[in-house]
Amino acid sequence: GEDVEQSLFLSVREGDSSVINCTYTDSSSTYLYWYKQEPGAGLQLLTYIFSNMDMKQDQRLTVLLNKKDKHLSLRIADTQTGDSAIYFCAVNSGGYQKVTFGTGTKLQVIP
Amino acid sequence: EAQVTQNPRYLITVTGKKLTVTCSQNMNHEYMSWYRQDPGLGLRQIYYSMNVEVTDKGDVPEGYKVSRKEKRNFPLILESPSPNQTSLYFCASSSPGNYEQYFGPGTRLTVT
DSSP states (O other), X not given: OOOEEEOXXXXXXXXXXXXXXXXXXXXXXXXXXXXXXXXXXXXXXXXXXXXTOSEEEETTXXXXXXXXXXXXXXXXXXXOGGGOEEEEXXXXXXXXXXXXXXXXXXXXXXX | OOOEEEEOSEEEEXXXXXXXXXXXXXXXXXXXXXXXXXXXXEEEEXXXXXXXXXXXXXXXXXXXXXXXXXXXXXXXXXXXXXXXXXXXXXXXXXXXXXXXXXXXXXXXXXXX
């Protein structure tokens, strides 16, 4: 089955850029997502990208997709303390409803 | 307000005592899923449903049952809970052509 991997932890200083990386194995994945989970809360969709795109920008968020290397990244510009959360990469595999999540990257923003 | 609700939010139970976690959505979504979240493992899909009376296994279905008798509800049933089912459970819903899954607030289950 699909395997989605992320590093577990990232620490950045407030105002710097954060880059969270993700690798996946299923080259037929159509939609790739980034979700944010704040402490004690459910998951919230941050952004998504179609597999036929290389980049998507949404305000402070930039998603880069390298299909050849099966690598997805999320860049957060001007990182704020409110960005502290766990970020999950997710890809659909085996059908629209078959979504595989990565392990999550805990982002710590140091004031 | 569009939302996915789960009940209970917290539950402590003992091995072997049957329990049900309810999930309800008010967005008329066809698709619903159950996930469990464990440290270092991310979210893993337990079961999903494409519509009423249509359910299928996800990646970790063992020890769980689901039913989808109505479009809005998708309960998760643990017939005989065991300690390895201690986890944080999330229900989610979405509709065809919509790229976003809407998640419930989670149910933290402890089985002793």
